[in-house]
Every structure is written in C-alpha cells, then in structure tokens.
Amino acid sequence: MKYPKQFCIQGGTENDKGGAFRIPFQGRELYVIASHGGAWSHVSVSLENRCPNWKEMCFIKDLFFDAEECVIQYHPPKSQYINDHSFVLHLWRPHHEIIPMPPLIFV
Numbered sequence: 001m002k003y004p005k006q007f008c009i010q011g012g013t014e015n016d017k018g019g020a021f022r023i024p025f026q027g028r029e030l031y032v033i034a035s036h037g038g039a040w041s042h043v044s045v046s047l048e049n050r051c052p053n054w055k056e057m058c059f060i061k062d063l064f065f066d067a068e069e070c071v072i073q074y075h076p077p078k079s080q081y082i083n084d085h086s087f088v089l090h091l092w093r094p095h096h097e098i099i100p101m102p103p104l105i106f107v
Contacts, residue, residue, distance in 0.1 A: 001041040001093075003034065004063050025059055034064055039095045041065070046088035061091055070099045 003019055011019030018035030030052065034043045045052045045060050052060070057073075065071055071091045093099070 001034065001036045002064055002066070007032075023060070023063070025056060028056075030056060030060060032060060032064075036095075041071075041093040041095065043071075043091040044088050045091070046085055049087065051087050052089050057089060057091070064091070065093065069093060070101060072099055 004021065004023070007021040007023045009020050009022050011017075017037040018033065021032040021034065023030045023032055028047060031046045031048075032043060035041070041064075043060060043064050045057060047056075061071055071093045073089060073091060
C-alpha cells in the first residue's frame with residue numbers, strides 16, 4: 001500500500017497503520033481514510049454530497065495501490081450492512097491471499 005504524503009492531513013507514514021487524506025481531483029476534494037492492519041489494506045473514499053464515481057475510485061486506487069494489484073469493493077449480505085456515511089465507498093485488498101478474478105473472456 002502506498003500513502004501519497006503530499007495529501008496527508010493526519011498520519012499516513014510508513015510507521016503508521018493508516019492516515020487521513022484530502023485529495024483534489026477534477027475540481028473536487030476526495031476525502032480518504034487508508035489503513036493496512038489486521039491482514040487487510042483498506043481505503044475509504046467519500047465526497048460531501050454524493051458517492052464517488054468510477055473515475056474517482058480508479059484515481060484513488062492508483063494512488064494507494066500498485067497498478068497490477070487487484071482490489072475489491074464488497075457488497076456484503078444485507079444483514080451485515082453498515083452505513084455510517086451515505087457517500088462513502090471502500091476498496092479492500094487482503095495481505096496474504098490472491099483475490100480470485102473471473103476469466104478475461106467473461107469481463
């Protein structure tokens with residue numbers, strides 16, 4: 001996991017387990033919380049008035065993860081939903097497992 005230190009507003013060093021970031025992108029500010037503890041790397045991305053879109057999530061993915069790393073966005077069972085913020089999306093990557101992917105022909 002990478003931490004873009006130029007956008008850090010709290011934590012976000014190699015010794016920290018995470019940090020908070022304010023990242024400009026195409027005239028908007030993306031608010032990001034990133035962490036890498038408990039065998040998972042995690043990035044949450046939010047805006048003030050709507051959920052991040054695909055282009056914004058791709059931009060953040062490339063800032064915090066290597067280009068060839070696969071990260072995922074979960075849609076858990078409804079009984080496990082937690083919605084503390086209506087305009088946030090999450091990216092996840094396990095540290096010790098390879099994320100299975102469908103064959104390219106399916107995509």
